[in-house]
Amino acid sequence: MNWIISANSKMYDHSSSFEHYGSIDWRQGNAKFEVGDTVYIYCTRPLMMIQYKCTVDRIDLNSDLIRDDKEYWLDEEEYFKSLDGKFMTLRLVEQVSNNQMKLENLKENGLKAAPQGPVKIKDENLLKHIETYFTDNYQTDFFPDTVNEEETEYEGAKRIVIVNKYERSSKARENAVNFHGLNCKVCDLNFKEMYGEIGEDFIHIHHLVPIHEIGKNYKIDYRNDLIPVCPNCHSMLHRKLNGKEPTIEELKKMINK
Incomplete structure (x- = not known):
């Protein structure tokens, strides 16, 4: 039944x-x-x-x-x-x-x-x-992080991202959005407010613990491990400055300057 x-x-x-x-x-x-x-x-x-x-x-x-x-x-x-x-x-x-x-x-x-x-x-x-x-x-538009380049495959001009269960956990992403909201935690952009109906429920989700460091027994804490960010800020969070990716607070300071 x-x-x-x-x-x-x-x-x-x-x-x-x-x-x-x-x-x-x-x-x-x-x-x-x-x-x-x-x-x-x-x-x-x-x-x-x-x-x-x-x-x-x-x-x-x-x-x-x-x-x-x-x-x-x-x-x-x-x-x-x-x-x-x-x-x-x-x-x-x-x-x-x-x-x-x-x-x-x-x-x-x-x-x-x-x-x-x-x-x-x-x-x-x-x-x-x-x-x-x-x-x-x-799944809805709460996108996961990509893995690092060493774990990324290429097929012609198309990039294929290897996805594990931590990246695919749509429920964890949903929980993060319910807890944190849909505004970017760096620049405060809200896609529905900016673009109207087409932007409803759209946001990326950033893993504060890098995916390539997550072991198979790791339990995601959606309150502390996952945060919503817009695609622009998400990309900047994965760029390296002096060999190190910026933190949320560091990226905020860059924007404020």
């Missing part, structure tokens, strides 16, 4: 919890979930889109059989409320952020309304739409 459930990111930091553990113990409610079911998680306002695909690994768990995830709750009172009832373990399969998963597109393809509780996906067109577009190939 395929399901959609809803999540409030202002109440619980789902992204970090999945990033650190790969699963979340979720309250079942009265829905009849079964081990092996596929669950898509719809994030409520301001995102209003499906961003996670999970598999149900365990069901009917008491609170003493689940992981203590208090650190991810943004409201302590809600944390203690959450300990009642039965739980299931949702193992993360994939996470994306693209416009095809937004509420308006889901409604155009069969979803009746924004999910308030668990919803079985019975509409074949809706399931086909979700399964087709649940991929980073349709």
Whole structure:
């Protein structure tokens, strides 16, 4: 069975919890979930889109059989409320952020309304739409950094950038934008304010920790590792002056001069 459930990111930091553990113990409610079911998680306002695909690994768990995830709750009172009832373990399969998963597109393809509780996906067109577009190939315009030149390949005049999972983490980029906003952290440019509708949601994301220094076990902290910058400032952050790339503050000083 395929399901959609809803999540409030202002109440619980789902992204970090999945990033650190790969699963979340979720309250079942009265829905009849079964081990092996596929669950898509719809994030409520301001995102209003499906961003996670999970598999149900365990069901009917008491609170003493689940992981203590208090650190991810943004409201302590809600944390203690959450300990009642039965739980299931949702193992993360994939996470994306693209416009095809937004509420308006889901409604155009069969979803009746924004999910308030668990919803079985019975509409074949809706399931086909979700399964087709649940991929980073349709990610929104929060661009990752490129790797350094030693890891870059060339094919004729076309540059091909080798991309690893850290660069492709559209959810991490989405989190960074939700946390920092869409203004360039160097020059304060906002593309929607400058260009109108065509500039909506457009920004580059800069890794403060260089990608080529990230090991496979590194966990991205979107609050401290990723920041939004415009393409011009992004390019300047990767140019070297006296053999060293400038910091955000150093580039700001250059602009102010």
